[in-house]
Amino acid sequence: MTREYTPDELLPLSGIQHFLFCRRQWALIHIEMQWQDNALTVEGKQLHERVDDPFFVETRRDVIISRSVPVASYTLGLSGICDVVEFTSSTEGIRLPGREGFYRPTPIEYKRGHPKRDPVDEAQLCAQAICLEEMLAIDIPFGYLYYGETRRREPVTFTRELRQLVYQAATEMHAYMARGYTPRVKVSKACRSCSLAAICLPNLQEKTSSVKTYIRQQIEQA
Ligand code: SF4
DSSP: OOOOOOGGGOEETTHHHHHHHOHHHHHHHHTSOOOOOOHHHHHHHHHHHHHOOTTOEEEETTEEEEEEEEEEETTTTEEEEEEEEEEEEEEEEEOOTTOSSOEEEEEEEEESSOOOSSTHHHHHHHHHHHHHHHHHTOOOOEEEEEETTTTEEEEEEOOHHHHHHHHHHHHHHHHHHHHTOOOOOOOOGGGGGOTTHHHHTTHHHHTOSOHHHHHHHHHHHO
Protein backbone atom coordinates (compact mmCIF):
# COMPACT_ATOMS: atom_id res chain seq x y z
CA MET A 1 0.00 0.00 0.00
CA THR A 2 1.30 3.48 -0.90
CA ARG A 3 2.20 5.58 2.13
CA GLU A 4 0.92 9.13 2.40
CA TYR A 5 3.13 11.80 3.98
CA THR A 6 1.76 14.63 6.11
CA PRO A 7 2.20 18.32 5.19
CA ASP A 8 4.92 18.63 7.88
CA GLU A 9 6.90 15.80 6.29
CA LEU A 10 7.07 17.25 2.75
CA LEU A 11 10.62 17.76 1.48
CA PRO A 12 11.69 20.29 -1.20
CA LEU A 13 10.98 18.81 -4.61
CA SER A 14 13.99 20.52 -6.19
CA GLY A 15 16.20 18.43 -3.87
CA ILE A 16 15.62 15.38 -6.05
CA GLN A 17 18.13 16.73 -8.59
CA HIS A 18 20.74 17.17 -5.84
CA PHE A 19 19.98 13.70 -4.50
CA LEU A 20 20.42 11.99 -7.87
CA PHE A 21 23.53 14.09 -8.64
CA CYS A 22 25.15 13.12 -5.32
CA ARG A 23 23.39 11.86 -2.19
CA ARG A 24 26.00 13.54 -0.01
CA GLN A 25 25.40 16.89 -1.73
CA TRP A 26 21.67 16.57 -1.02
CA ALA A 27 22.34 15.70 2.64
CA LEU A 28 24.75 18.63 3.06
CA ILE A 29 22.16 21.05 1.68
CA HIS A 30 18.95 19.63 3.11
CA ILE A 31 20.03 17.95 6.35
CA GLU A 32 23.09 20.00 7.33
CA MET A 33 21.86 23.26 5.70
CA GLN A 34 25.19 23.93 3.97
CA TRP A 35 25.18 25.87 0.71
CA GLN A 36 27.74 27.64 -1.38
CA ASP A 37 27.00 29.33 -4.68
CA ASN A 38 29.33 28.76 -7.55
CA ALA A 39 29.19 30.21 -11.03
CA LEU A 40 26.83 27.48 -12.17
CA THR A 41 24.23 27.99 -9.44
CA VAL A 42 24.34 31.81 -9.84
CA GLU A 43 23.74 31.42 -13.57
CA GLY A 44 20.87 29.04 -12.85
CA LYS A 45 19.31 31.51 -10.39
CA GLN A 46 19.47 34.32 -12.96
CA LEU A 47 17.67 32.12 -15.49
CA HIS A 48 14.96 31.29 -12.95
CA GLU A 49 14.51 34.94 -11.95
CA ARG A 50 13.45 35.61 -15.53
CA VAL A 51 10.92 32.77 -15.33
CA ASP A 52 9.64 33.32 -11.78
CA ASP A 53 6.84 35.79 -11.94
CA PRO A 54 4.26 34.68 -9.34
CA PHE A 55 0.60 34.91 -10.24
CA PHE A 56 1.43 35.68 -13.87
CA VAL A 57 -0.94 34.05 -16.34
CA GLU A 58 -0.61 34.54 -20.07
CA THR A 59 -2.89 33.27 -22.81
CA ARG A 60 -1.71 32.43 -26.32
CA ARG A 61 -4.37 31.09 -28.70
CA ASP A 62 -5.64 27.89 -27.05
CA VAL A 63 -2.81 27.73 -24.44
CA ILE A 64 -2.91 29.23 -20.94
CA ILE A 65 0.58 29.72 -19.50
CA SER A 66 0.88 29.79 -15.72
CA ARG A 67 4.24 30.55 -14.04
CA SER A 68 5.67 29.66 -10.61
CA VAL A 69 2.94 27.15 -9.82
CA PRO A 70 3.11 25.68 -6.27
CA VAL A 71 2.70 21.88 -6.28
CA ALA A 72 2.77 19.00 -3.78
CA SER A 73 2.47 15.23 -3.73
CA TYR A 74 1.64 13.39 -0.51
CA THR A 75 2.57 10.02 -2.02
CA LEU A 76 6.04 11.33 -2.95
CA GLY A 77 6.25 13.52 0.15
CA LEU A 78 7.57 16.42 -1.93
CA SER A 79 6.46 19.98 -2.58
CA GLY A 80 7.87 22.75 -4.76
CA ILE A 81 7.27 25.14 -7.60
CA CYS A 82 6.78 24.40 -11.30
CA ASP A 83 8.53 27.05 -13.43
CA VAL A 84 5.75 26.92 -16.01
CA VAL A 85 2.60 24.88 -16.52
CA GLU A 86 0.97 25.16 -19.91
CA PHE A 87 -2.74 24.33 -20.08
CA THR A 88 -3.65 23.34 -23.64
CA SER A 89 -7.25 23.16 -24.84
CA SER A 90 -8.25 19.47 -25.02
CA THR A 91 -11.44 17.47 -24.62
CA GLU A 92 -9.40 15.09 -22.41
CA GLY A 93 -8.38 17.87 -20.06
CA ILE A 94 -9.75 19.37 -16.86
CA ARG A 95 -11.89 22.40 -16.18
CA LEU A 96 -10.14 25.57 -14.99
CA PRO A 97 -11.85 28.15 -12.79
CA GLY A 98 -13.30 31.02 -14.83
CA ARG A 99 -12.44 29.38 -18.18
CA GLU A 100 -14.56 27.75 -20.85
CA GLY A 101 -13.77 24.23 -22.02
CA PHE A 102 -11.16 21.71 -20.88
CA TYR A 103 -7.36 21.96 -20.65
CA ARG A 104 -4.46 19.49 -20.40
CA PRO A 105 -1.58 20.55 -18.10
CA THR A 106 2.04 20.19 -19.23
CA PRO A 107 4.94 21.13 -16.89
CA ILE A 108 7.99 22.93 -18.28
CA GLU A 109 11.23 23.32 -16.30
CA TYR A 110 13.92 25.86 -17.19
CA LYS A 111 17.58 24.85 -16.83
CA ARG A 112 20.84 26.57 -17.52
CA GLY A 113 23.30 24.72 -19.75
CA HIS A 114 22.45 21.78 -21.93
CA PRO A 115 20.86 18.32 -21.52
CA LYS A 116 22.74 16.07 -19.06
CA ARG A 117 23.76 12.47 -19.44
CA ASP A 118 22.04 11.38 -16.23
CA PRO A 119 18.26 11.85 -15.90
CA VAL A 120 18.42 14.31 -12.96
CA ASP A 121 16.47 17.06 -14.74
CA GLU A 122 13.98 14.54 -16.13
CA ALA A 123 13.39 13.21 -12.60
CA GLN A 124 12.71 16.70 -11.24
CA LEU A 125 10.24 17.39 -14.06
CA CYS A 126 8.59 13.99 -13.56
CA ALA A 127 8.20 14.71 -9.82
CA GLN A 128 6.43 17.96 -10.75
CA ALA A 129 4.16 16.02 -13.10
CA ILE A 130 3.31 13.47 -10.37
CA CYS A 131 2.39 16.38 -8.07
CA LEU A 132 0.13 17.90 -10.75
CA GLU A 133 -1.44 14.50 -11.43
CA GLU A 134 -2.29 14.12 -7.76
CA MET A 135 -3.59 17.68 -7.41
CA LEU A 136 -5.61 17.77 -10.64
CA ALA A 137 -6.60 14.07 -10.91
CA ILE A 138 -5.37 13.73 -14.48
CA ASP A 139 -2.65 11.72 -16.25
CA ILE A 140 0.27 13.76 -17.58
CA PRO A 141 2.25 11.72 -20.11
CA PHE A 142 5.00 14.23 -20.94
CA GLY A 143 6.57 17.60 -20.19
CA TYR A 144 9.45 19.75 -21.47
CA LEU A 145 12.89 20.80 -20.28
CA TYR A 146 14.06 24.15 -21.67
CA TYR A 147 17.84 24.66 -21.66
CA GLY A 148 19.35 28.16 -21.52
CA GLU A 149 22.42 27.18 -23.54
CA THR A 150 20.66 25.48 -26.42
CA ARG A 151 17.50 27.61 -26.11
CA ARG A 152 15.50 24.54 -26.99
CA ARG A 153 12.67 22.63 -25.43
CA GLU A 154 13.38 18.94 -25.02
CA PRO A 155 10.32 16.70 -24.65
CA VAL A 156 10.40 14.27 -21.69
CA THR A 157 8.11 11.23 -21.58
CA PHE A 158 7.14 10.18 -18.08
CA THR A 159 7.82 6.47 -18.47
CA ARG A 160 7.23 3.87 -15.81
CA GLU A 161 11.01 3.62 -15.29
CA LEU A 162 11.34 7.39 -14.76
CA ARG A 163 8.41 7.40 -12.33
CA GLN A 164 10.00 4.49 -10.42
CA LEU A 165 13.27 6.42 -10.21
CA VAL A 166 11.38 9.40 -8.74
CA TYR A 167 9.49 7.30 -6.18
CA GLN A 168 12.67 5.42 -5.20
CA ALA A 169 14.63 8.68 -4.77
CA ALA A 170 11.83 10.30 -2.73
CA THR A 171 11.60 7.25 -0.45
CA GLU A 172 15.38 7.28 0.10
CA MET A 173 15.38 11.05 0.73
CA HIS A 174 12.80 10.58 3.48
CA ALA A 175 14.78 7.68 4.97
CA TYR A 176 18.00 9.77 5.02
CA MET A 177 16.12 12.73 6.53
CA ALA A 178 14.55 10.55 9.23
CA ARG A 179 18.01 9.24 10.19
CA GLY A 180 19.76 12.61 9.74
CA TYR A 181 22.20 10.63 7.63
CA THR A 182 24.96 12.31 5.57
CA PRO A 183 26.85 9.82 3.36
CA ARG A 184 30.64 9.89 3.36
CA VAL A 185 32.65 11.49 0.55
CA LYS A 186 32.84 9.37 -2.57
CA VAL A 187 34.88 11.37 -5.05
CA SER A 188 33.61 11.18 -8.62
CA LYS A 189 33.72 13.35 -11.73
CA ALA A 190 30.56 15.04 -10.40
CA CYS A 191 32.78 16.71 -7.75
CA ARG A 192 34.35 18.90 -10.47
CA SER A 193 31.11 20.83 -10.99
CA CYS A 194 29.79 20.51 -7.44
CA SER A 195 28.86 23.80 -5.74
CA LEU A 196 29.74 22.27 -2.35
CA ALA A 197 33.19 20.92 -3.25
CA ALA A 198 35.03 23.52 -1.14
CA ILE A 199 32.96 22.57 1.90
CA CYS A 200 32.79 18.85 1.25
CA LEU A 201 36.22 17.80 0.05
CA PRO A 202 38.33 18.92 3.03
CA ASN A 203 36.56 16.09 4.82
CA LEU A 204 38.32 13.66 2.54
CA GLN A 205 41.42 13.71 4.75
CA GLU A 206 39.39 13.81 7.94
CA LYS A 207 37.48 10.64 7.10
CA THR A 208 34.43 12.03 8.83
CA SER A 209 30.95 11.96 7.41
CA SER A 210 29.69 15.26 8.77
CA VAL A 211 30.55 18.84 7.82
CA LYS A 212 29.43 19.87 11.29
CA THR A 213 32.07 17.58 12.75
CA TYR A 214 34.70 19.06 10.43
CA ILE A 215 33.81 22.65 11.35
CA ARG A 216 33.77 21.78 15.06
CA GLN A 217 37.25 20.25 14.74
CA GLN A 218 38.54 23.36 12.97
CA ILE A 219 37.16 25.62 15.72
CA GLU A 220 38.64 23.42 18.43
CA GLN A 221 42.04 23.47 16.74
CA ALA A 222 42.02 27.30 16.25
S1 SF4 B 1 32.20 17.37 -3.69
FE1 SF4 B 1 31.66 15.38 -4.62
S2 SF4 B 1 31.16 14.03 -2.88
FE2 SF4 B 1 31.12 16.16 -2.12
S3 SF4 B 1 29.00 16.77 -2.27
FE3 SF4 B 1 30.00 17.43 -4.15
S4 SF4 B 1 29.70 15.78 -5.63
FE4 SF4 B 1 29.22 14.97 -3.60
